[in-house]
Amino acid sequence: MIKNQEDTIVSAARRAGRQALDESAGKQLLASHGIRVPQSRIAKGVADVDAVMQGLQTPVVVKVMSPDILHKSDAGGVKVNLKSVAEVKLAIDGMLNAPKIKGARIEGFLVEEMAPAGHELVIGGLRDPQFGPLVMVGLGGIFVEILKDVSFRLCPIARIDAEEMLDELKGAAILKGARGGKPASREAIIDVLLKIGGEDGLLLKHAADISEADINPLIVSDNGAVAVDARFILG
Amino acid sequence: MNIIEQFTPLFAPKTVAVIGASTKGNALPNVFIRRIREFGFSGDIYPIHPGAAEIDGLTAYKSLADTPRPVDYAYIAVSGAQIPGMLAAAKGHVRFAQVISSGFGEVDEGKGLQDELVQAAKAGGMRLLGPNCLGIYTPRGRVTFAEIGPKEVGHVGIVSQSGGLGTDIIRRGLSRGVKFSGLVTVGNCADVTPSDLLEFYLADPQTKVIGMYIETAKDGRRLFDILRNARASKPVVILKGGRTQQGLAAAASHTGSLAGDDRVWVALARQTGCMLVDTLDHFIDTLLIFQTLTPRPQRPTRKVVLFGNGGGTSVLATDYFARLGLDVLPFEQGPIDALAALKLPPGTSITNPVDCPVGTLQQDDGRVAEKILDIICGQGKPEALVMHLNLSAFVGRTKPEVLDNLVAAAMRVQEKYPGQSHFILVLRSDGEPALEARKREFRDKAVALGVPVYDEMANAGHPLAALAAFERYKAVRA
Numbered sequence: 037m038i039k040n041q042e043d044t045i046v047s048a049a050r051r052a053g054r055q056a057l058d059e060s061a062g063k064q065l066l067a068s069h070g071i072r073v074p075q076s077r078i079a080k081g082v083a084d085v086d087a088v089m090q091g092l093q094t095p096v097v098v099k100v101m102s103p104d105i106l107h108k109s110d111a112g113g114v115k116v117n118l119k120s121v122a123e124v125k126l127a128i129d130g131m132l133n134a135p136k137i138k139g140a141r142i143e144g145f146l147v148e149e150m151a152p153a154g155h156e157l158v159i160g161g162l163r164d165p166q167f168g169p170l171v172m173v174g175l176g177g178i179f180v181e182i183l184k185d186v187s188f189r190l191c192p193i194a195r196i197d198a199e200e201m202l203d204e205l206k207g208a209a210i211l212k213g214a215r216g217g218k219p220a221s222r223e224a225i226i227d228v229l230l231k232i233g234g235e236d237g238l239l240l241k242h243a244a245d246i247s248e249a250d251i252n253p254l255i256v257s258d259n260g261a262v263a264v265d266a267r268f269i270l271g
Numbered sequence: 272m273n274i275i276e277q278f279t280p281l282f283a284p285k286t287v288a289v290i291g292a293s294t295k296g297n298a299l300p301n302v303f304i305r306r307i308r309e310f311g312f313s314g315d316i317y318p319i320h321p322g323a324a325e326i327d328g329l330t331a332y333k334s335l336a337d338t339p340r341p342v343d344y345a346y347i348a349v350s351g352a353q354i355p356g357m358l359a360a361a362k363g364h365v366r367f368a369q370v371i372s373s374g375f376g377e378v379d380e381g382k383g384l385q386d387e388l389v390q391a392a393k394a395g396g397m398r399l400l401g402p403n404c405l406g407i408y409t410p411r412g413r414v415t416f417a418e419i420g421p422k423e424v425g426h427v428g429i430v431s432q433s434g435g436l437g438t439d440i441i442r443r444g445l446s447r448g449v450k451f452s453g454l455v456t457v458g459n460c461a462d463v464t465p466s467d468l469l470e471f472y473l474a475d476p477q478t479k480v481i482g483m484y485i486e487t488a489k490d491g492r493r494l495f496d497i498l499r500n501a502r503a504s505k506p507v508v509i510l511k512g513g514r515t516q517q518g519l520a521a522a523a524s525h526t527g528s529l530a531g532d533d534r535v536w537v538a539l540a541r542q543t544g545c546m547l548v549d550t551l552d553h554f555i556d557t558l559l560i561f562q563t564l565t566p567r568p569q570r571p572t573r574k575v576v577l578f579g580n581g582g583g584t585s586v587l588a589t590d591y592f593a594r595l596g597l598d599v600l601p602f603e604q605g606p607i608d609a610l611a612a613l614k615l616p617p618g619t620s621i622t623n624p625v626d627c628p629v630g631t632l633q634q635d636d637g638r639v640a641e642k643i644l645d646i647i648c649g650q651g652k653p654e655a656l657v658m659h660l661n662l663s664a665f666v667g668r669t670k671p672e673v674l675d676n677l678v679a680a681a682m683r684v685q686e687k688y689p690g691q692s693h694f695i696l697v698l699r700s701d702g703e704p705a706l707e708a709r710k711r712e713f714r715d716k717a718v719a720l721g722v723p724v725y726d727e728m729a730n731a732g733h734p735l736a737a738l739a740a741f742e743r744y745k746a747v748r749a
Contacts, residue, residue: 164491164535166487166488166489166490166491166492166535167488167491167492167495167535167539168491168492170534170535170538187538188534188535188537188538189538189541189542190495190535190538190539190542193542196747196748197541197542200541204541
């Protein structure tokens with residue numbers, strides 16, 4: 037059942053000639069592998085907002101959905117911390133008039149519950165031409181961007197590999213609650229790493245179709261991990 | 272057919288064919304014929320030549336299909352374009368063909384010819400080594416391409432993508448006491464790859480340690496699977512040249528741009544327990560430690576004692592070893608009291624590092640050193656003991672047998688505490704010819720006794736850290 041659903045997500049995107057899964061499809065794929073994603077619904081436009089907001093907890097975030105826009109934040113296509121229907125409508129109106137969004141093909145707006153506070157991690161995947169799928173983990177923000185503090189393993193990884201990947205990070209102490217911060221659940225991170233890079237993980241299962249993957253950020257609190265944004269490059 | 276049976280004709284051929292030898296006796300294949308005869312090859316040698324009846328006193332044959340017995344190993348060094356036809360004509364009569372010639376896949380205009388070569392080898396029913404390589408060195412089969420190389424069959428199995436580096440490995444290995452179970456240069460790896468030979472060496476009872484020089488791993492996934500399934504049953508040391516081509520600027524995701532350089536090789540090492548080294552020296556040094564010492568996963572190496580002459584050398588080595596994750600920590604009170612009770616001359620330091628001037632080391636023909644070593648091993652209980660001797664300080668001041676006495680003393684202490692401490696010898700010298708000669712002679716003796724010998728403390732540190740990493744890996748995983 038789950039397998040069929042996944043096949044549909046990935047193969048439908050490939051049949052449509054897409055080079056990447058859109059955010060909503062990417063999150064469905066993650067959810068089908070048992071990875072928590074925020075509750076979300078799609079609004080076609082301002083008119084849908086009342087209905088879409090039923091059953092979602094505020095605050096929410098709104099993100100534009102367009103095959104033409106890879107970097108949504110840069111284009112002004114992400115608005116966070118919206119606390120009411122009115123604020124959501126205003127945000128969508130604003131996006132429709134943003135210079136970098138106006139001319140793009142717009143498929144809708146993802147309205148999504150905001151994840152609780154936690155540590156930001158990045159979990160990624162990459163298909164090496166010689167070695168096949170690799171899985172990566174790193175701490176978000178400057179750790180990944182500037183310090184390149186990440187560790188890679190070849191898929192499939194075992195539990196001990198996931199443990200060693202985390203121990204290898206220079207920022208490992210931060211996840212344990214260094215400098216008075218709250219610790220991140222190590223179990224939750226390992227669980228996601230195995231669901232992505234393990235024996236039955238997403239990357240090996242879709243090795244033929246997924247060339248790169250990014251869960252960025254994965255928000256990890258002391259009791260769980262939520263994939264807040266996900267990108268899968270097909271090919 | 273299992274992997275050993277498949278590769279036995281390569282490592283111990285009964286018949287060798289040679290293509291490219293000239294009637295004048297001066298081509299590379301003529302040299303090859305001369306070398307394997309000198310090396311003691313006792314099987315049949317079949318020169319292949321279109322016109323000649325005899326080459327170097329051996330009956331020549333027109334084609335690979337015409338030899339009296341099937342050919343286990345064919346050495347081929349003629350211009351590339353003729354070779355596919357020759358292989359295709361072999362009709363199942365040849366087991367392994369090694370193509371030395373270049374001008375194939377390593378240059379753009381040769382890629383088509385390499386495809387033809389692979390097809391021809393398949394049609395001829397043989398496995399193909401190369402092209403663009405130098406040959407094999409297999410002491411068990413008495414076949415060698417190299418000018419020098421010991422006849423003794425050792426325990427280190429090598430596969431090298433570079434021919435020239437293969438020669439370096441044999442020569443430098445020889446001078447440091449490394450003995451090989453085989454060395455195969457595979458060049459462009461058109462058919463047989465480093466992974467195939469890794470599989471053979473893992474199964475080969477003669478091979479204890481495996482060394483690989485790899486530039487590109489076209490079958491990287493298979494290499495990973497073989498290493499993973501082997502569960503570090505034998506130490507595998509990888510010298511990686513060149514870097515992978517991922518991390519392209521064009522990569523659209525974070526992960527793509529971060530993968531870069533050699534992270535995949537680091538991952539491979541962490542996951543499978545194989546060891547990555549950066550230089551030819553580290554490669555040989557690491558092979559040597561695994562040739563001589565038996566890994567001890569039940570008590571992975573961490574605590575190291577340094578013992579020898581040279582205070583500054585000890586301090587620098589302590590820093591260097593610490594950076595490699597090895598601990599050179601002061602003894603506890605017990606061993607310190609025991610060493611103090613020996614009432615050693617002034618200038619002797621009895622914590623760890625144990626620093627002894629030459630005068631102390633030569634006392635009583637080395638018997639004092641034996642007492643010190645006994646306390647170090649019996650009470651200090653380090654996982655490794657590095658004895659370093661600065662030869663310049665000995666010369667002219669001691670009887671020549673002092674070195675022998677010191678090593679003999681260390682060996683006796685080893686026997687008294689079996690499996691307690693890995694024993695490593697560092698013989699430091701200043702390049703002065705007489706000292707170097709003495710060192711070489713002494714090194715051979717020590718390696719024959721199973722003691723790895725290094726030139727400097729840093730050279731000993733890297734292989735010791737590799738041994739420690741291998742032991743830790745096995746302790747946790749295997």
